[in-house]
Amino acid sequence: MNNLLKRTFVMCFVLTLLTCTSDSAENELSLDLNPSQLNEPCVGQLPITRVINNGTVSIDFKVIDSDGVVLVDIPSIPANTTTSWASFDEGVVLFSIDTNQTLVSDDKVELNMESCMAYEIEINTNNEVVSYLPIYL
Template sequence: MNNLLKFVACLCLIFSSTSCSLEPLEGQNSGNSTKISNATATTFCDNQDPQSRLINNGTIAYTFTIIDIDQNVIEILNVAPGTSSSWSSFNEGQTIFSVDGSAYNVSDSKVVLDMSTCTKVEIVINNLNEVNEPIILTLD
């Protein structure tokens, strides 16, 4: 019985090692992976409305207001220190981003950008309570 167990284990080892085949992977799946990446690239941004958010790395709370070219208020968000707002969508066109600090010794800031579809903008407040240059991301 002891030899039978060794024989079965040896037989399984031989069977599993002979069932493997060595074939080159070049050219077999590269066509499929290219198709997948192309499909992902074309569906990633399908005329999405522009989006924006405020990242508050400062020490005070800020009010983040998004205003369109016709002076319509799109969204008003209160952003606490050390947090960021959620992404807000709006129509394309010239947009005003107003950042108002809750302290008197902090200057308020307005940024005007021409936003198009498939565009995101991050407005960052640094640790000195100053507005950095906006980070504009274009989605492909």
């Protein structure tokens, strides 16, 4: 009888381990960033950015440093698309969203980007930037 209880406990424990699955939110993050951007802990990684254009018009995106040098230039991002991650040097940079469409305003955001930071710029269905805060990786 004693062995039967031990075997039952072991079988329940093994079945519990076999039925565990990973969290799908963790899987989505690994699809968004490449393996070099998932270092734990992040050390010395250049800042990164991308654009999620949920708007109705195509946009032009630039990252410009304090000297006026264009660090990232992604022209004509179509509506309902997401760009790849782009890296750039640390420092104070200007994120510029421009379009040649009438009745759609351009937007500029200036941020001090340090190593291990990411800035995901989201544009909503009204063609407005709705994200203004970077995150630390």
